[in-house]
Amino acid sequence: MPTRLWHAVILLAASALPAHAQQQALPKESVRDEFFWLGEINKASTVINTEQGLLDRMLAPKLAQGIAKVIAAGNQPGAKRPSTVITFEPLMIKEAGVEVTLIHAGRSSQDMHATYRAAILRDRMLTLADELNRTTRTMVELAATHRGTIVPNYTNGVAAQPNSYGHYLLGLAAGLDRDAQRIRETYARVDRSPMGTTVLNGTSWPLDRQRMADYLGFGALVDNAYDASQIAAADLPVETGGIVTGIALHIGGFIEDVMTQYAQSRPWILLREGGGNTYVSSAMPQKRNPGLLNGTREEASTALSLAMGPIFKAHNIPPGMPDAKDAKANSAMIDSAAKTLQGLDRILKALVIDPDRALEELNSDWTASQELADVLMRQYKLPFRAGHHFASEVVDYAKDKGIKPTDFPYAQAQAIYRKAAVEMSLPVAELPMSEAEFRATLDPVAIVKNRATSGGPQPAEMDRMLAGAKQRLDQQDAWIKDRRTRIATALAKLDADFGKLAKSAE
Template sequence: MTRHLAAACAVMLGASSVPALAQQGPPRDEFFWLGEMNKASTVINKDEGLLDPALAPKLAQGLARVIEAGNQPGAKRPSTVITFEPLMIKEAGVEVTLLHAGRSSQDMHATYRAAIMRDRLLALAEQLGRTTRTMVELAATHRGTVVPNYTNGVAAQPNIYGHYLLGLVAGFDRDAERIREFYARVDRSPMGTTVLNGTSWPLDRQRMADYLGFGALVDNAYDASQVAAVDLPVEAGSIVTSIALHTGSYIEDVMTQYAQPRPWILLREGGGTTGGGNTYVSSAMPQKRNPGLLNGTREQASNALALAMGPVFKAHNIPPGMPDAKSARANSAMIDSAARTLQGLDRILKALVIDPDRALEELNSDWTASQELADVLMRKYKLPFRAGHHFASEVVDYAKLNAVKPTDFPYAQAQAIYRKAAAEMGLAAAELPMSEAEFRATLDPVAIVKNRATSGGPQPAEMDRMLGDARRRLEQQDDWIKERRAKIASALARLDTDFATLAKGAN
């Protein structure tokens, strides 16, 4: 065995003990997968009688040298069949093109695109799980923190901050589910379909798929490189879009607080520069602490959205099979942009400073608890909701006109408003059925959220249940990622072993 081949085989055999996406090895780019496909073709075609067994070791030697050379620091790593093949010819002679039996750049490129996207999806799923876990644990920390929530940009109702965060977690959980479902569609081997209608060579497509770690075969040869290779990037873009929208929505919710003179939620100050810190001091206005981390992450989410639209426009109004939307690098950059967005969000969640007292003060300075008046009047005193809503609305109108806070509203005035509202609504009972103590308790935002009884509400028992469910889903997601990576790692290690054994036959 030559020195170069010995070194190459040592690298290949050593890979069997390395996790699937360990970064110590060569990047899993187009060059890597072209090498893996050629290794698998050498082994399979020799075993199937499509390649002379006496010639196979020589070809394996040449291929091993090509792979070893490409793995050197700074070396060129060709990314297409037509640029990879001349390197094989140089090292093993023109006979190496016998490996091209029943193959085409169409199915080979479709295969490495699927394999690269598969890796990127697992990396995205891992980052999504990491960021979601940070959000879940922040929700646990604030499982009793009462804050205002907003609808239509206006303070709406009191809520638990942890409950609000678990609502966002539910959105990210759907994104994780989409990744898992989409992965199953990507995890199909196109190899052996050639250009679009298969080949007369009796290829073992299933064994090829097994060596490359795919879970199944692309069923239709025309679909493999003419249809799926275009719509799969579009579907990936939809997942990136959803993640970016969820992230941007949360950031904007925090950003609105920076317009307030006394926010209840901010980023912890620090960093000093626009690039690295949570906030930075304005160059002109010394009082300003600009939220650089929020701005930067929102920009990254916008970049992700822009990249996610790319496959749609590239694939629009073209006949099947055109290359416009197929670039592995462009589609990888799109998926990676979502992972970077999630990394920024993770930093934001870890940098938040929440002031529960200030949040409660804001609630008690506005009328976000007013709906509870209508609810209690209907639930306890059988008053029609619209009548109770009318009464509560009149109370709020009076309070805002006279600058009265909920904690200071005169009970006698509430009684007078009720009598007027009852007459306007045609009610028989003209007196407010609530006592003064009950009237004030009904406007207590802390009591409101604790007394919620709806499944999925912010009450302590439901918070504990949802936190437990969220943690279990994250564990299941982690297990899913590990299983998929282990499957790929095991397949590639098996290929390395069989290829190295074949290459040794040259001695």
């Protein structure tokens, strides 16, 4: 057989390489399409059925060479790569004769297509997991950098409380970590081989399903033959769509948080200009539009719309219909989420945060006012609602008079407290806080530093949560590497065994 054919399908040459080189020689996840997996299934069927005595050992090498020629031809630049059993099989017949269909014992396009769909979905999920982990690591590293940067946090679009920007980012990273958990959980259900189940209830041929699963790198078998191509093949894309939805929502929410700053005349967070992050308005010279934010948000919206596809396609149809199973559509859905994550990674690396401006915004509003009620209750046993009433009256007075927290007259605070004490029937008529304590209570930096809540932004808790986040990222990296290694090792083993079978005819 010509040497170029063996190079094309990576047979004997790959088997002679060290393990790490074999993995590098195998096709990347992004090019392992339907044609690739149909080739792998045909190779595995030929090897397994020959060893089990289901295929004539004298005929098998000729069939293997014919299959190798089909794969080699499909791997040529610009060549057609059939994506269905009924378009792949005529090419094998042309190269090896009609006898090649003997390898079709106990098989159907149903279980073969279900198998390549699961394999492609599995590959795409690992790519998505990789992008998610890379972007989350960027976010956690940024959180470590800004663990002591105090900024406003917002609820209902209104500045609400001071917080560490690092703490805020770790909150977002926690959401992305749940997305990573969902990928691992769903992957375990996707990583099951349907091969050997035929159409609905199996076959009378004694096929070795486990050997097939091992060759294709699957971690387990789909247990029920009816489930394999009728149920699981449709509901797993829907489950994957849920993961894509979660990722897109998390990213979209963060982008909108940054976008609101662009409506301010003096924002405390922006994108660094240049490098495709922003662009100049065609009409208004002063404008620097956040193109990277807009583009990534649009990609998140695209991912969301594609994630709805499997749901609507699987809706109101009997089991087994192909609507929700399309590998290309489901791959596009996952790829869109991965592209959105790439955009988020760029955004995180392009953020410019002005700590002084953030602190100025905090001190220009009354985001620390809740702390007045908390301190009065914690230190002086004042009922929270009474302290809240006092703080609210202080804020109303300050906003009416245009007074900032740092400038609020202590005497006026005392007067407001006396009035509130009467209104709330408090036993203590005088404000129990000294002027120094009153002013310290309104300090945003002190508020964040003095938090005592587990999971809060205080330094000790930030250290703990940062360490935990980094550990989870390392564990996820190891998980991705382990799954990829298992698939690559299995495919390398299949190539080696198939190569020996084909070579035996020479």
